[in-house]
Amino acid sequence: MADTDKVLVTGAGGFVGSAVARALVQRGHAVRAIVRSSSPTKHLNGFDLEFVRGDLRDAASVRQAMNGVRYLFHVAADYRLWARDPEEIVQNNVLGTRCVMEEARRAGVERIVYTSSVATLKCGQNGDAGNEEGPLDQAQAIGAYKHSKVVAERLVEAMVAEGLPAVIVNPSTPIGPSDVKPTPTGRMILQAALGRMPAFLDTGLNMVHVDDVAAGHIAAFERGRIGERYILGGQNASLAEILATVANECGRRPPRIKIPRAAAVSIAVVAEAIARRNGREPLVTRDGVRMAKNRMFFTAAKAERELGYRARPYAEAVRDAIEWFRQAGYMRR
Numbered sequence: 001m002a003d004t005d006k007v008l009v010t011g012a013g014g015f016v017g018s019a020v021a022r023a024l025v026q027r028g029h030a031v032r033a034i035v036r037s038s039s040p041t042k043h044l045n046g047f048d049l050e051f052v053r054g055d056l057r058d059a060a061s062v063r064q065a066m067n068g069v070r071y072l073f074h075v076a077a078d079y080r081l082w083a084r085d086p087e088e089i090v091q092n093n094v095l096g097t098r099c100v101m102e103e104a105r106r107a108g109v110e111r112i113v114y115t116s117s118v119a120t121l122k123c124g125q126n127g128d129a130g131n132e133e134g135p136l137d138q139a140q141a142i143g144a145y146k147h148s149k150v151v152a153e154r155l156v157e158a159m160v161a162e163g164l165p166a167v168i169v170n171p172s173t174p175i176g177p178s179d180v181k182p183t184p185t186g187r188m189i190l191q192a193a194l195g196r197m198p199a200f201l202d203t204g205l206n207m208v209h210v211d212d213v214a215a216g217h218i219a220a221f222e223r224g225r226i227g228e229r230y231i232l233g234g235q236n237a238s239l240a241e242i243l244a245t246v247a248n249e250c251g252r253r254p255p256r257i258k259i260p261r262a263a264a265v266s267i268a269v270v271a272e273a274i275a276r277r278n279g280r281e282p283l284v285t286r287d288g289v290r291m292a293k294n295r296m297f298f299t300a301a302k303a304e305r306e307l308g309y310r311a312r313p314y315a316e317a318v319r320d321a322i323e324w325f326r327q328a329g330y331m332r333r
Contacts, residue, residue: 006030008069008109010056010100011076012049013039015179015186016115016171019214020075022047027218034065043178056096059103066107073217074100075115079145081184082285084276086144093148094155101159101166112166113221116153118206118231118298119146121170129206129236129299132170132229143287153229160227167224171213172206172233172298175317177324179210186321187283190330192246192255193322199257200239201264204295207242207314208234219307234311236297245318264289 007024011017012033024031025047032050035041041051054061056076066072078092097114104112119141122134138154141147153168160166179186185205191197216232224230237245244254259267268289271282303309325331 007071017075023214062103072112089144090148097152123294129297168229174210176210203292204238206233209317212311230303233300235314
């Protein structure tokens with residue numbers, strides 16, 4: 001791809017954003033990455049990326065980053081399930097998305113892939129898998145993160161109706177290498193690998209390798225329909241099964257204690273109280289326990305059918321995540 005076909009990626013310092021940026025470079029795209037001044041970029045060393053520093057809520061810095069850009073992948077998101085000030089999460093995800101999309105429209109960007117989340121969709125009932133046809137009402141969104149992603153996705157949909165050339169992708173629960181911060185799910189995998197999760201809730205997730213999510217972004221860019229949303233998911237598994245997979249990978253015994261929901265709420269209250277003092281995001285939150293009431297199972301059938309999307313078994317993602325954590329020194333902490 002010629003430099004005149006430059007692609008801008010937001011959130012390249014993050015987990016999914018860095019995977020998307022790497023995948024684009026590997027496919028020969030000229031990539032500009034806008035990152036915050038505090039964002040880590042070491043996990044992108046060796047990749048031919050043009051870095052610009054900026055704040056996605058600041059129109060001037062976004063406008064500068066958008067200069068000369070033909071395509072956009074807006075991957076950046078504040079993926080936290082807890083914050084001392086939950087409004088920070090809402091502001092980052094909603095105002096950041098509005099600013100980026102308005103500047104993309106101003107710059108005449110020809111095609112956009114917007115990274116939403118399955119957090120904006122209803123879970124299936126009675127263990128069934130949810131799909132793209134069940135958008136979540138804002139009033140049903142649990143916690144600041146889900147609320148912000150629902151509002152941001154509806155904002156993008158409204159702008160698409162006015163001519164914004166955006167395709168929406170909804171990753172499920174990505175895991176894998178280069179989870180630098182790490183994400184809430186990455187922290188769960190890491191703590192389980194270290195033997196620090198002796199119990200579990202009766203819930204479930206759709207687990208997917210982050211590199212498959214990145215490939216799904218590119219498939220949506222190449223073949224997705226404007227205004228459509230596509231779930232980029234992998235395998236549905238209970239939390240007990242996921243933790244057993246982690247334990248097996250690390251040569252540990254899987255946890256066998258199932259925590260009653262009421263007890264989990266009490267643990268979350270204590271964890272959040274500690275977090276308010278030390279500023280570290282707790283592993284267990286009240287919003288997380290509330291969300292865990294439903295098995296968050298989804299199907300990627302639409303993306304498979306329309307985009308040719310495929311995902312590997314989630315056990316491979318667990319293996320890659322643990323190996324990366326080990327090599328990066330996280331397992332010694």
